[in-house]
Structures are given as structure tokens and as C-alpha cells.
Amino acid sequence: MSSTPIVAFNNARLAYGRRVLWQDLNLQVAPGEFLAVLGPNGSGKTSFINTMLGTTALDAGQVSIDGQPVRRGSRAVGLIPQQRPFGDNVPLRARDLVALGVDGTKPGVRLARRAVAKKVDELLELVGASGYANRAISDLSGGEQQRLRAAQALAGDPRVLLCDEPLLSLDLHHQQAISQVIHQQAVRRGSAVVFVTHEINPILPYVDRVLYLAEGRFHIGTVDEVMQSHVLSELYGAPVEVLRVNGRIVVVAGAGGRELPADGHEHPQIADDVAHRDGK
Amino acid sequence: MDFSDLLQKAFNFQDYAQLLPLVSNSLVAGAALGIVGGLIGIFIMMRDMAFAVHGIAELSFAGAAFALLVGADVVTGSVIGSMVAALILGVLGTRARDRNSITGVLMPFGLGLGILFISLYEGRSANKFGLLTGQIVAVDDVQLTGMLGLCAVVVAALLLIWRPLTFASADPLVANARGVRTGGLSIVFMMVLALAVAATIQVVGALLVLALLITPAAAALRVSSNPVLTVVLSVIFAEVAIVGGILLALAGSLPISPYVTTISFAIYLACRAVEKLRSPRRHQV
Numbered sequence: 001m002s003s004t005p006i007v008a009f010n011n012a013r014l015a016y017g018r019r020v021l022w023q024d025l026n027l028q029v030a031p032g033e034f035l036a037v038l039g040p041n042g043s044g045k046t047s048f049i050n051t052m053l054g055t056t057a058l059d060a061g062q063v064s065i066d067g068q069p070v071r072r073g074s075r076a077v078g079l080i081p082q083q084r085p086f087g088d089n090v091p092l093r094a095r096d097l098v099a100l101g102v103d104g105t106k107p108g109v110r111l112a113r114r115a116v117a118k119k120v121d122e123l124l125e126l127v128g129a130s131g132y133a134n135r136a137i138s139d140l141s142g143g144e145q146q147r148l149r150a151a152q153a154l155a156g157d158p159r160v161l162l163c164d165e166p167l168l169s170l171d172l173h174h175q176q177a178i179s180q181v182i183h184q185q186a187v188r189r190g191s192a193v194v195f196v197t198h199e200i201n202p203i204l205p206y207v208d209r210v211l212y213l214a215e216g217r218f219h220i221g222t223v224d225e226v227m228q229s230h231v232l233s234e235l236y237g238a239p240v241e242v243l244r245v246n247g248r249i250v251v252v253a254g255a256g257g258r259e260l261p262a263d264g265h266e267h268p269q270i271a272d273d274v275a276h277r278d279g280k
Numbered sequence: 281m282d283f284s285d286l287l288q289k290a291f292n293f294q295d296y297a298q299l300l301p302l303v304s305n306s307l308v309a310g311a312a313l314g315i316v317g318g319l320i321g322i323f324i325m326m327r328d329m330a331f332a333v334h335g336i337a338e339l340s341f342a343g344a345a346f347a348l349l350v351g352a353d354v355v356t357g358s359v360i361g362s363m364v365a366a367l368i369l370g371v372l373g374t375r376a377r378d379r380n381s382i383t384g385v386l387m388p389f390g391l392g393l394g395i396l397f398i399s400l401y402e403g404r405s406a407n408k409f410g411l412l413t414g415q416i417v418a419v420d421d422v423q424l425t426g427m428l429g430l431c432a433v434v435v436a437a438l439l440l441i442w443r444p445l446t447f448a449s450a451d452p453l454v455a456n457a458r459g460v461r462t463g464g465l466s467i468v469f470m471m472v473l474a475l476a477v478a479a480t481i482q483v484v485g486a487l488l489v490l491a492l493l494i495t496p497a498a499a500a501l502r503v504s505s506n507p508v509l510t511v512v513l514s515v516i517f518a519e520v521a522i523v524g525g526i527l528l529a530l531a532g533s534l535p536i537s538p539y540v541t542t543i544s545f546a547i548y549l550a551c552r553a554v555e556k557l558r559s560p561r562r563h564q565v
Contacts, residue, residue, distance in 0.1 A: 053457045073459015081453050089325040089501050090450045091510040097451070104447035105460050109439055136505030152454065 004067055005030055006159045006192040007052060012061035014047055020216045021047055025061070027211065027220060029160065029192045034183060034206045036223075037196040039213035045196045048213070049162045052077060052194065066159045073105065078153030080182070082165040083142045094140065094148050095120050095133045101152030123151040127181050143174030150181050160192040161185070167202055175202040200227070201248045227251070290532040299530050305419040306483065306536075310522040312431040313480055313492060317522070318515030319438050320476045321497025323469065326449040330494045332369050335383035336477045338390035339365035341486035343478075344411050345397035354411070355426045358478040365390065366474035370467045394486070414485035414537035423482065430479040437472045441465060446507070483522070484537050491541040492518055499544075499551040503558075517547045 005028035013023035021044030029035050037045050050056035051063050054072035062069065065076045078101075086092070092100075098120045103110060110116060124130045129147045132140060137148070146166055153161055163182060167175040183206040186193045195203055200210070200223075210226040212219045214235045219226050226232075227249050232240040239254035324333055343361020347354045365386060372382050398411070419427070438445075447455040448462040456462045480489045496517035500510045525540030 055457060073457075077457075079454055079457045081457075086450070087326075087328065089328070089498075091322065091326070091501055091505050091507050092446075092450055093505050093507075096507050100443075100447045100451060100455075101458075104443055104455065105458050106443055107440060109442045138505070149454075 006033075006066055007194065008062075008064045008067075010062045010064075012051070012063055013059045014044060014051065014056070015059050022213055022216065022218050023060070025218065029194065031159075031190045031192060032187060034186060034193045034195065034203070034208045035211060036200055036203060036207045036209070037194060037211045037213065038198060038200060039218075040198075043213040043215075045213060046164055048211075049079075049164050049194065049196055052160070052162055053079060075156040076159045078156055078158030078161050080146070080149045080153045080161060080163040080166045082168050083146050083149075083170065086138045086145070088138050090138060092137050093134050094129060094137055094144075095124065097137050097148050098123050098129075098151045098155065101155035119155070120151075123155055124148075126154065126185065127151045128177075141174075143170050143178065146170060146174065146178045147181060150178065150185070154185055157189070158191060160194060163193065163195045163197075165196055165198075167197060167199060172202070175199070179203045179206065204247075204249065223249075290534055291528070292533075293531045296531060303526055303530055305421065305424045306526050307523060309419050309424055309427050309483055310526050311519060312428055313483055314519035314522045315515055316431050316434050316476050316479060317492035318496050318500075318518035319435060319511065320473060321493050321495075321514050321518070322500070322511055323438075323445060323449055324473070324494060325497045325501055326446075327466075327469070329379070329473075330490065332379050332383050333473065333477060333493055334490060335369065335387045335390070336362045336365040336474055337481060337486045337489045338387045338394065340390075340474070340478050340481050341411055342390045342393035342397065344481065344486075345394040345401070348403070348411070349397045349401045353426075355423060355430070355478065355482060358411075358481050359430070359475065361390070362474035362478045362481075363471065366470040370470035410485065410535075411481065412485050412487050414483060414488060414535050414540070419483070427479050427482055430475050434472055434476045434479070437468070441468060445469060484540055485535075488537045488541055491537075491544040492522060495541075495544040495548050496521060499548040502548075502551040502555045517544070521547065 007027070007029040009025045009027040012025040012027075014021045015023070037048060039045050047056050051058055052065060052070060054070045054074065064070065065074060068074075068076070095117070099110070099116050101123075102116050102119050103112075121130070121133070124133050127147045127150045129144065129151060132144060137145060140148070149166065161182060166178060166182070170178065179202045182193060182195070183203075185191075193206075195207075197203065200207065204223065207223055209220060210223055212226050212232065212235060214232075215237055217235055219231055219235055221231075227242050229240060229242045232242060232251060236253075241252050241254070243250045243252065324330060340358040340362035343364070344354045344358035346352075346361075347357025368386065369379055369382060372378065394411070444455070444460045445465055447458070448460050448465050452462050476493065477489055480492050484492055497510075497514040499517050500513035504510045504513060521540050521544040524543050525536055528539040528543075529536040
């Protein structure tokens with residue numbers, strides 16, 4: 001059954017009031033596939049993730065995971081969120097955060113301590129976080145925390161890993177390391193990865209396809225197909241230039257020479273500026 | 281009053297053995313409250329709700345004062361008061377910032393109402409101030425049963441929702457994505473908190489509930505990040521404060537609360553010192 005897509009969007013549409021984020025979305029993500037989701041702020045990237053988590057409902061169409069309609073709390077999906085600091089008053093060590101991924105939704109107190117500890121040890125090993133298993137999460141760096149996030153998300157053996165800007169606010173070294181961990185695990189397990197980011201370069205070696213969302217439109221294809229000046233210009237409805245510099249992709253807005261998402265220096269107003277300039 | 285008078289008032293161990301049986305009810309109640317405070321305190325800290333607890337306590341005080349005035353059961357009155365406060369906070373203040381401002385609005389109103397009711401009350405004045413600052417011998421058998429019942433409900437409810445509540449408190453975004461009903465849990469937690477506050481007020485008073493519900497947990501969190509150890513320490517600290525406070529108060533003629541709050545605070549200072557000694561630069565990195 002390896003030909004069955006893990007994620008399938010069928011004529012999907014999402015809108016907030018009159019503002020359509022995307023519509024007529026037909027997309028299938030295959031086992032082992034790495035899909036990058038790019039686009040400016042407010043283009044519906046996080047909402048796209050939320051529709052697969054079942055926390056945001058589509059306005060039209062369907063989305064299914066592993067052949068089943070999306071259900072909130074399904075073990076078939078794992079989420080790696082954006083890094084955010086944990087408070088000082090959260091009494092959890094690295095291993096406890098991962099353990100919450102194993103059985104955190106179950107009622108009561110944890111009784112199967114040994115079994116959970118064993119599973120947690122394996123997960124920590126998998127993402128290379130065994131070295132700080134017993135340290136308080138509030139003492140860990142952003143990069144270390146994101147490795148734990150990966151372990152936490154993998155705890156349920158998900159069919160698809162949903163990553164929502166997991167590299168944001170990490171330094172380059174950690175960006176690469178975390179991307180590699182996520183890719184490796186997906187390949188090893190044959191699960192799919194949906195990776196929302198505005199910085200494509202750290203994940204460039206792993207990306208199979210790109211979904212680029214902008215201005216209520218989208219484009220799907222391989223990196224070479226989507227990251228083209230004419231494709232993005234059409235998407236934004238304004239001149240956009242895609243440059244390749246030393247194997248990196250840099251997207252700049254028309255004559256202004258400002259960068260657009262794909263290069264980590266996203267400013268929400270850029271997409272608007274592009275649209276406005278187009279109107280004049 | 282000179283210092284030796286004060287000392288005589290605070291610590292006088294004459295007739296101690298004869299006095300002890302008089303407070304056995306208070307000791308049992310205190311021990312139960314220690315467990316409640318130690319357990320729920322960890323969640324209050326994780327959810328950043330210390331100020332909200334204070335707000336709930338003042339409305340609970342108003343409820344108790346009203347019950348006193350009309351001759352109804354004081355525990356029931358304080359339960360109703362804190363439930364109302366918890367519901368208002370739970371529904372209106374889902375975000376920490378909203379919650380703080382709503383608490384700030386609610387707290388003086390509750391305190392004002394309470395003062396109105398106790399001013400109108402014409403019974404024993406010890407009862408009046410007992411609600412605000414705590415009382416020592418007032419726990420009779422009927423009250424004790426009621427309080428133990430409240431404590432049992434709180435502990436049972438906490439144990440039942442322990443894991444998902446930990447997940448939702450530490451990591452709400454992922455917990456929600458994983459299917460934990462974070463909104464529903466937060467309302468349930470507010471209700472449980474309301475019961476805990478109402479029970480605690482009976483012994484340490486509305487103004488000092490934080491000494492039992494916050495300080496022990498805050499102290500435990502300074503010295504450990506192990507989720508099991510912090511809970512154990514928090515309960516031990518709360519027990520030492522409340523049971524130790526009652527035993528010391530017996531030796532003087534002062535209310536119980538200054539003893540409880542002082543022990544609680546001393547434990548907190550000691551834990552901060554331990555934290556500092558262990559890793560002097562932890563918070564600079």
C-alpha cells in the first residue's frame with residue numbers, strides 16, 4: 001500500500017471571512033516525501049498545518065491523512081512547532097517533555113514509568129539528545145529544545161511530521177542539524193514531512209516539492225519548477241526575481257531589491273507592498 | 281509591649297501537652313491542606329496563576345462573610361464565593377494578561393463585600409477576623425469532615441487529570457494539537473482551584489492562602505526540575521509550614537497564620553539559597 005498518499009487534499013478551500021487563503025487545492029503527499037511550504041506571513045501556512053491537525057476546519061473540500069478523514073489528536077500526525085521559551089516554573093526535564101509526547105494525553109498519573117522511560121531513551125537517542133536527557137528544559141538552548149520537539153513528535157510513530165517554522169530563531173548550525181534529523185527520520189520510517197518555513201536554504205537538500213502560497217494563490221512543483229522568477233512573479237502579481245547564489249536561493253522583490261520569503265528575512269509588509277505597487 | 285513580652289506571646293511552651301489535644305482537629309485539617317496546597321501549587325506556578333488565586337480568595341472571603349452574617353454554613357459560603365470567582369476568571373480570562381486585569385478588578389470588590397458583611401455581623405469578633413487572617417481552634421468535628429471532603433475531591437480530581445493537565449500547562453500548543461482539550465481542562469482546573477482555596481481559607485484565612493498554595497511549590501521549583509521530586513518537595517514544604525505553624529501557634533497566644541507564613545517564607549529563602557549555591561550562573565546564560 002505504499003502508493004497510497006499519506007496526505008490528500010481534495011478541492012480544499014480555506015478563507016477567513018471574505019479573504020481566501022487558498023482554494024481548489026488538490027495535493028497528495030506520498031510516503032517519504034518532503035514537502036516545503038513557503039509564502040509570506042498571513043498566506044495561510046500555519047492554517048494549512050492546522051487543517052491537517054484538525055484544529056482548523058476547511059471551508060470546502062476534504063483533507064485526509066493515511067486514507068482517513070482528519071481527526072484531532074490522531075496518532076498519525078506529529079507536530080514540531082516553532083521554538084518558544086519555556087518558563088522557569090515548568091518542572092520538566094528534557095526527558096519529561098518527550099514523555100509527554102508518549103503518553104501526555106492519557107488521563108491519570110503515569111504508572112508505566114519504566115516502559116515510558118525506555119521509549120523516551122530510544123527517542124532521545126534517535127535525535128541525538130541523550131546527552132542532556134536530565135537537564136531542565138528551561139536551561140536548554142533553542143536548538144536543543146527543537147531536537148526534543150522532534151523526539152516528542154516522533155513518539156507516536158506518526159505517518160506525517162508537520163513542522164511549523166521549526167528553525168525560526170535558531171542559528172545556522174542548528175538549523176542544518178534539525179533539518180537533517182527530521183529528514184533522516186522521515187526517510188527511515190517512510191513517513192511524509194510537511195515543512196512550513198520561509199527559509200528554504202537549510203532544507204534545500206531534502207525538499208522533494210514546494211507548495212508556495214501567496215496572495216490567495218498557490219503553486220506546487222519541484223524546487224526548480226517553483227523557485228523561478230516568472231512563477232513567483234505571477235503568484236505575487238508583481239515582478240519578483242529568484243537568484244541562485246552559491247547553491248542558495250535568494251528571492252528579491254522586483255526593482256526594489258528587497259528579499260521575499262525563501263531567504264529568512266521575511267517582513268509581512270513586503271507582500272502587501274508588492275501588491276500595492278502592482279495596483280498603481 | 282517589650283521584646284520579652286512578645287516572645288512570651290509568641291512562644292510559651294507551658295501546658296503544651298494539655299493544649300495539644302485541643303488542636304487535633306486543626307492538625308488533621310492542616311495535614312490535609314498541606315497535601316492539597318503542595319499538589320495544586322505546582323500547577324498554579326506552571327500556569328502562572330498566583331495572582332488569580334489571590335483574587336479567588338477575596339471572593340471566597342466575601343462568600344464566607346455573607347454566610348456568617350446570615351447564619352449559614354461558612355464553608356459552603358466560601359465555596360460558593362470562590363466558585364463564582366473561578367468561573368468569571370475561567371470564562372473571561374483565558375489569557376494570562378486578561379486574567380491579571382480581571383483579577384485586579386475582582387479582588388477589591390470581593391474584599392469590600394466581605395468587609396461590608398463582617399461589619400454587619402454582630403457575633404464573636406474572633407470569627408470575623410478568622411476568615412481574613414486564619415484561626416486555630418475553630419475547627420470542630422463537623423467542619424473537619426467538610427474540609428476533609430473538600431480536600432479529597434481536590435486531590436482525586438487532580439490525580440485524574442494530572443498528565444493531560446501537565447501537558448496543557450507546560451506545552452499548550454502541542455497538547456492542543458495532540459487532542460488534549462485544553463479549554464475544558466482549564467475550566468475544570470479553575471473549579472478544582474476554587475475548592476482548594478475555599479478549604480484553605482478556613483485555616484489560614486483569605487489574605488494568606490498564597491503561603492500554602494504558592495510558596496511551597498515556588499520553593500520546590502527553585503531546587504528541582506524533576507516533575508516527581510518537585511511535587512514531593514512541594515507537599516513536604518507545605519506540610520512543614522502548616523503543621524509546624526499550628527504546633528508553634530499553640531505555644532503562643534497569636535493566630536496561626538504568622539507562624540505558617542513565616543515558615544513557608546523561610547523555606548522559600550532556603551531553596552533560593554540552595555539554587556544559588558548549586559549553579560551561581562544559571563540564569564545568566
